[in-house]
Amino acid sequence: MSGQRELGNFLQTRRAQLRPEDVGLPDYGDRRRVPGLRREELALLAGVSSSYYTRLEQGQSVGASPEVLDAIARALHLDEAEQRHLHDLAGSVKRRTVVHRPPAEHVDATTFNLLEAFGDVPALVSGRRSDVLAWNRMGHALFASHIDPAGPADPGNRPNLARLIFLDPHTRALYADWPSKARAVVENLRMTAGRHPDDALLTSLVGELTMKSPEFAAMWADHGVSPCDSAVYEMHHPLVGSLTVTQQSLRPPQDEERHIVLAVAEPGSPSEAALRLLAQATAPPALLERPADHV
Incomplete structure (x- = not known):
């Protein structure tokens, strides 16, 4: 991804989304060739x-200071x-980025134990x-029960949440308000792309989704950014x-790249009862057995 173009x-x-009246400028009713504010x-x-500012938008200026970026x-x-995101993009323009294939991500034993806990x-x-990268039994049961639960263990064929949301009909059917979930995924991916413009695998993922999903392409073109913290x-x-x-979404200590995603229902609600039912329905037989002296 070209930092200057991005x-x-x-x-x-962002400029196209603002109208003169939004920022206290007079609107004389003149017809504008493009939406939003003029440069x-x-x-x-x-x-x-x-x-x-024109040079900055056209990618001809690479020396914007933090103060100028804050003013913009x-x-x-x-x-x-x-x-x-603006500062991330400007920073990627200043440094010369070399697209490379990053090493496979992994989850340490402590995080595995936390998932089980x-x-x-x-x-x-x-x-x-x-x-x-990993999930517990219930994470697999709720989010992707139709795929191999051992999938995250294979770095070359791990399930990908963005692919599932946009390209997998089973995952799409999970969400009553699919567009809201899809946009959250795209806007979080946009933030990551701003921080890592040199990530070849991320660039490949965005290219794949853009080609295969017109909905992803349209949302990506909006340049919306937002972290998936809670929804x-x-x-x-x-x-x-x-x-x-x-x-x-929780971040492990000193780790901005990985997120632990939890799904929690309101205590005492029908949704909590549904999760309990799901836990019972997907529990291994050993967990359903009761010792004879407890009968």
């Missing part, structure tokens, strides 16, 4: 010259995630590119029916 496209899409209007709000972020009304709470570990989703599970869970 930076320019991000600025253009010179944005430059005025940011306190930079129009020519400088304020002018564009960027939120915290978008501001971080969650018990009947569905949990999985997602890597930098949304590969499933409530209604799910339609083929075994236990409808349930509503909060999908919470």
